[in-house]
Amino acid sequence: xxxxxxxxxxxxxxxxxxxxxxxxxxxxxxxxxxxxxxxxxxxxxxxxxxxxxxxxxxxxxxxxxxxxxxxxxxxxxxxxxxxxxxxxxxxxxxxxxxxxxxxxxxxxxxxxxxxxxxxxxxxxxxxxxxxxxxxxxxxxxxxxxxxxxxxxxxxxxxxxxxxxxxxxxxxxxxxxxxxxxxxxxxxxxxxxxx
Numbered sequence: 001x002x003x004x005x006x007x008x009x010x011x012x013x014x015x016x017x018x019x020x021x022x023x024x025x026x027x028x029x030x031x032x033x034x035x036x037x038x039x040x041x042x043x044x045x046x047x048x049x050x051x052x053x054x055x056x057x058x059x060x061x062x063x064x065x066x067x068x069x070x071x072x073x074x075x076x077x078x079x080x081x082x083x084x085x086x087x088x089x090x091x092x093x094x095x096x097x098x099x100x101x102x103x104x105x106x107x108x109x110x111x112x113x114x115x116x117x118x119x120x121x122x123x124x125x126x127x128x129x130x131x132x133x134x135x136x137x138x139x140x141x142x143x144x145x146x147x148x149x150x151x152x153x154x155x156x157x158x159x160x161x162x163x164x165x166x167x168x169x170x171x172x173x174x175x176x177x178x179x180x181x182x183x184x185x186x187x188x189x190x191x192x193x194x
């Protein structure tokens with residue numbers, strides 16, 4: 001503690017990466033409307049230490065980084081490393097990646113950004129296609145753009161028609177089937193790859 005105060009008085013420069021790291025944490029904390037005390041409770045890291053980290057005055061242990069990241073809903077690497085890739089991706093219609101299997105077409109509506117946390121996919125379902133099971137985990141949002149589908153979530157079946165939307169925890173068994181030709185906009189978090 002005395003060394004830190006002495007460095008502050010002497011005007012010692014804090015390494016830039018520490019300041020940037022702290023700024024990323026503060027930005028994420030403020031975006032979630034969390035006070036230092038609220039983040040302290042979630043991350044089990046003292047508010048005083050969090051404040052020092054955010055101001056670049058100290059560096060946290062690896063364990064503290066992991067707890068802070070979990071408390072903010074981030075991967076630890078997202079806190080430590082600045083994204084180096086582009087901040088946007090344009091998805092041209094003729095350049096989309098598409099996977100077709102069992103009368104179901106998945107069209108990626110964008111290339112993932114570096115460190116992307118979600119994917120946007122257009123699904124085309126034929127009425128005779130086997131039920132589509134997108135896999136497990138995360139969080140999903142569906143919007144029926146055209147047609148109608150049946151979505152099984154656990155033991156319940158939900159009928160959705162054009163314009164209907166549903167947002168759900170994707171950690172449960174699920175599958176969708178088209179009653180008529182259907183197009184569905186699918187937002188998945190974490191990001192998926194085709």
